Amino acid sequence: MLIIGGQGRLGSAIREAWAPHTEVLALTRQELDVKDAGSVMKVCEAYQPELMMNTAGFTNIDLAEEEPEEAYRINAYGARHVALAARAVGAQLVHFSTDQVFQGTPDQSYEETAYPLPVHTYGASKVAGDRFVQAIQPQSLIVRTAWLFGTRPVEEEIHSAASSSRSSVWQVDPSVIGCPTYVPDLIRSVERLLELHCSGLYHVTNSGSCSIQEFREAVGALTPALEWPSRSSQRTTHRARCPERVVLDPAALTRTGIPPMRHWHEALVDWVNRNA
Known part of the structure; x- marks a missing residue:
């Protein structure tokens, strides 16, 4: 297996697993x-x-507004280059995408068939990359996910938020609503999809949704002795307008016969206990 972006948070977790x-x-x-x-x-x-995992990406949502060409070179044309290479060598490709391809609605959950309508450059560049992959290597597995957590011990991950971009779950505005995703659960679901020889587009997150504030409060309740870095709880001025609510519906997983992933709070408890 070749992991592209192998030293990133997700790539490193896939390598270890x-x-x-x-x-x-x-x-x-x-x-x-x-590029x-x-x-x-x-x-x-x-x-x-035989298998390629594309976890590479330009994920800084705000910086993408200042450097749109670079965002497209990595997220769109980079995905194209990877898909062409996978097709040339006959490799199965798993391409990771994002919930940020949608504009967000107050009362709708997005199935895989929903039409993407991004509100910022990062989301638009990821849509372009997804479409390149779909066109070039139709048997690829495209996994849209969101709000990754659990790649490091709790204290280490939270304190790294002070220097993280807004692509990090710890830096999103507190009122934003989405679907937290425990990385070990995500990896297991991808493994199951590969075992079943699945291809196409899948939404893969833990069950349930919440606001970032609710997520932080849940972490705080489980780790009362943990001191949060001040920046992670402050609202700052952002260059990009992000959707206020994006909830992914894993309809394709259900049709495949794979049970929904456990609730995000159950996964959160597991993460905290494993690192206690």
């Missing part, structure tokens, strides 16, 4: 730049992976 039973090559941005089509093709031809 799969390494005991799979030969894994996890490449950093320095080792494989998705360079020739480099991506050369690496794939050299290693001939």
Whole structure:
């Protein structure tokens, strides 16, 4: 398995989960730049992976407004380069996407068939990347997810929020509503989809939704001795307007026969207990 973006939060977690039973090559941005089509093709031809996980991305929502060309080079054309290389070597491709492809509504949950209508550059660049993958490698697995947590011990992850971009669940405005996703649960669902030889677009998050404030309060209740960094609870001025409520409906998972992922609060308790 080749993990593109292998040193990021998600890529690192996938590497740790799969390494005991799979030969894994996890490449950093320095080792494989998705913006360079020739480099991506050369690496794939050299290693001939059977499975490719594309976790690379320009995820800083605010910075994407200042650097839209770079966001598209990585999120859109980078995905295109990866899909072309996967097709050339006959590899199964798993491409990770985001809930931010939708505009958000106060009372609607989005199934996979819902039409994307992003409200910022980051979301638009991810839509473009998803469409490249769908067109070039139709048998790929595209996984839309949201609000990742649980890649590190609780205290370490929360305190890293002070230097995180708004793509981090810890830096989203407190009133925003979405679906928290425990990374180990996400990885297990992806493994199940691959076992069933599934392809196409899937929404994969933990069950339930909440506001960021509710999520933080739940973490605080489980870790009363933990001191939060001040920045993580402050509302700041943002360049990009983000949707106020995006809830993903895992309709495709249900049709496949895969049970919904457990509620996010149950997963949160598991994460805290594992790191107690």
